[in-house]
Amino acid sequence: MAEKKMIIDGIECPFTDERNVLEVARNNGIDIPSLCYCENLSIYGGCRLCLVENERGALDAACSMQPKNGLVVYTHTKKVLESRHTTLQLLLSSHRADCLTCEQSGHCKLQEYAHRYNVVEPRFDENTYNHERLDVSSPCITRDPSKCILCGLCVRMCAEVQNIAAIDFVKRGKKAMVAPAFGKMLVETGCVGCGQCAAVCPTGAIVINRQIPEMWKMLNDPNKRVVVQYAPSVRVGLAEEFGMPANEPVTGKLVTALKRLGVDVVYDTNLSADLTIMEESAEFMEKLKSGAKLPMFTSCCPGWIQHVEKAHPELMPQVSTAGSPMEMMGALIRQQFNNSNDSVGDDDVYSVAIMPCTAKKFEAQRPELEKDGKRLIDLVLTTDELARLIKAAGIDFKNLPDSEPDSPLGDYTGAGVIFGVTGGVTEAVRHQGLHCHGGRPDA
Ligand code: SF4
Ligand code: SF4
Ligand code: SF4
Ligand code: FES
Structure with missing residues (x-):
């Protein structure tokens, strides 16, 4: 089949099955501004910032325009620029x-x-x-x-x-x-x-509730032992924040950065993801043997749990009773410092979790998850908040050497990672149409 082309700003732009002229332009290196368009969502065409001019001098929204072979449009004529300027002035007013x-x-x-x-x-x-x-x-x-x-x-x-x-x-x-x-x-x-x-x-x-000042306060408190755990996906999400290839694992640099920020102990949530699969597998076998209603859903995602509680309470008996990896690690950390012989007790430990998802901030506050009247996790920061902390500390993240997480809770198998990317989390979440993207719409 002959290649289809349209002409944007006098440049031949080949296209195949692009959804609109905006996508054709972007795929050919021409950036048309847009405020109401997202490739994963339906088209709204409301902001009028993506207007382009056709050969007859008419303006139309590139996000709502079908690409056609031989179609000619211009993205920065006088008319287009004036229209964009006025639209922005109106928005700002x-x-x-x-x-x-x-x-x-x-x-x-x-x-x-x-x-x-x-x-x-x-x-x-x-x-x-x-x-x-x-x-x-x-x-x-x-x-x-x-x-x-x-x-x-x-x-x-x-x-x-x-x-x-x-x-x-x-x-x-x-x-x-x-x-x-x-x-x-x-x-x-x-x-x-x-x-x-x-x-x-x-x-x-709409912004994420950022809690960066709380973290600085604890890092600068000599009486607090700041113990940080980081979730499996943080090590891949963080690379992008520093202009490195997306999804490049940067575990070693992440640990070094946390230590340079002043974190006392660094653990990997992968360990408690291991524990989650052991717990959930045992629970599943029991349910299977007893003839309980299946499938069994993971309890790992707090967004999913809230959705079940609010919209599908009838599914609650099918949700695993195991704690999420974050909460399990929080319990292990409290126990470790409770049992330790050094002068730092449980009360002096400030337990922080770096997570990919804002819903974890809610999970950490749930009173049902407290133990002896105390929260297992004191603070949840997202990958974005951690990146802001690292930048504020002037750390050259890209060029950091690698370090290992601390013992004894820094070791793990790869089972937790497999759980995260295959069965448990992914299938249970998709089943109800609730999607987890690690904080990004395109992930
Ligand atoms: S005030 Fe905030 S939302 Fe408004 S233009 Fe400035 S940065 Fe953007
Ligand atoms: S809250 Fe943000 S995303 Fe929602 S309509 Fe307003 S500007 Fe757009
Ligand atoms: S459910 Fe998620 S997307 Fe919807 S309003 Fe709440 S935080 Fe936003
Ligand atoms: S992106 Fe808003 S109208 Fe096209």
């Missing part, structure tokens, strides 16, 4: 732009495009940003309506990928925003704290 203190600064697409297209001040005087209160009810994410540009990416991610639909467009005109229905707070909805809405939000309107 209804936006609380406090970039210096915004959590998203440096990662914000609105900020990036405002710089790229030289939008230095809003054209429209009246500042009409949404004054609805912040939603800080979730231990995992914060929603700030004053930063929302109504792109709808979070709504589609939550409904189409996570099958939860905890948030949607509400109200009209100047009061329009994305929020849970009936004026509820996130914690009162089916939200499972997965953080996927924050992962796709192009601005600071």
Whole structure:
């Protein structure tokens, strides 16, 4: 079959089955700006930032335009640039732009495009940003309506990928925003704290609850022994944060970085992933022998557990009673320092887990998982938070030497990793359409 080509900015751009002109352009090295498009979600076409001009001088959204053989479009004519500039001015005129203190600064697409297209001040005087209160009810994410540009990416991610639909467009005109229905707070909805809405939000309107100051405080407290465990996927997610090839394992550098930050003891959650499979296998055999209802679902993912509790309580008897690897490691750490002969007791240990998922922040706070009135995990940081800590400490991560995790809880087999990428977690989670992406929409 003859190769199909379209002409973008005078350049022949071959294409095959691309979904739209935006994808054809990007696959041919031409970056058209977009704020409401994500390749994994349905097309909305609402932000109008991806407009291109056709041969007749008409503007159309590249994300909603079918590629056709011989189609000619232009991405940076005077008309296109003026339209983009006006769109950005409009967006900024209804936006609380406090970039210096915004959590998203440096990662914000609105900020990036405002710089790229030289939008230095809003054209429209009246500042009409949404004054609805912040939603800080979730231990995992914060929603700030004053930063929302109504792109709808979070709504589609939550409904189409996570099958939860905890948030949607509400109200009209100047009061329009994305929020849970009936004026509820996130914690009162089916939200499972997965953080996927924050992962796709192009601005600071939904952000992960970052707890970096707490970590610095403990690292600088001479009376605390900071014990850190890191999840299997952190070692691959971290590489990307430092411009290294995505999915390149950097376990040795990760351990060295933690030690240089001032962490006293570093353990690998892979060990307790081993324990999880042993526990869950034993439980499964018992269920099989006793004729209990199958399948048995893993208890490893806190987002999944919340989804079962909130939306499918009838499945609860089929969920494993084993603790997650994070909590099991937390219990082992407490026990180790309880039994140790040195002067550091359980009370002085500050147990931190580096996890790929925001829902782990919720899991760590569950009162049912406390032992003797104490949490097993004091703080959960995501891979992104760890990367920010490392950058703040001025550590040249790429060029770090390798180190090994500490003994005795730093050793493990490969079984936990197999569990993570094959049976247990993956199958159980996909069964209900709730997907775990390690904090990234495209992972
Ligand atoms: S969301 Fe983006 S543009 Fe808005 S204040 Fe934050 S960094 Fe600045
Ligand atoms: S955290 Fe997950 S479940 Fe909650 S609103 Fe965001 S995408 Fe939906
Ligand atoms: S919260 Fe973020 S992702 Fe959701 S509509 Fe607003 S800007 Fe878009
Ligand atoms: S990306 Fe095309 S309209 Fe928003």
